[in-house]
Amino acid sequence: MLYIGSAYDPKERAKAHKHADWWPLVVRRDDEWYVSRDDAYRAERLAIEAEQPPHNVVGTPKHTDPAVRGRILREAASARWTVALAAFRAGASVDAARRAGGWAEVEYLEASGRMQGYAAKLRREMEERGGTYNSENMRLDDTLLTLTAAPRPFPTAPVPTPEALGG
Incomplete structure (x- = not known):
């Protein structure tokens, strides 16, 4: 084996x-x-x-079990969105907010001490694109504008008078 x-x-x-x-x-x-x-x-x-197959890395620092990997990826994505939204709300352009969020995700993954290969790949991709974050999972143009738009007023129906209710 x-x-x-x-x-x-x-x-x-x-x-x-x-x-x-x-x-x-x-x-x-x-x-x-x-x-x-x-x-x-x-x-x-x-x-x-x-x-105990000789070529498995389970139990070594290289291994991250699927549950932990999923949690780290969710937390990294949350960091990306939190930073991007904060940057956009602070007046950054959509591109600058996207970039800030992408770097936050990279830094979170690196700081986790896990998934270092993926973190390094993401860092390389960011650096190759001049620090831009380009992901189908982060379409900031519409998403950030929606999240930061003023809330729409809750539609209300006219309140009937007692006379209208027959009283």
Whole structure:
């Protein structure tokens, strides 16, 4: 046993491993399917504990389990939006707010001490684009303008008089 992992698409995940130094040792791949991601993660964790494959990184500083990874990504996205919205409300242009939010996300990920590969990739992308943040998940033009617009008055119906109610 060389490695135990989980993936939505095992064929694509195997392609990603083809660059690993241990890949030439692979003779076969066995797939098991589970009803839910939680069941798959639990089975993966138990199999790794039982088999102790030499090329898994679970339990090392390189590993971030899926629940922690999800929490960190949500918190990083929250930091991005919080900073972008604050910058926009303080008078920054949409582009400047987007940039500030993008850097906040990068810095949050770096400070987390986890997902350093992803943080480095995001930093490189930001630097290659001159510090701009360009993500389908952050369409600031409409979103920030909507969030900062004056609230619309709550529609009210005329209050009937006692006479109108027959009283």
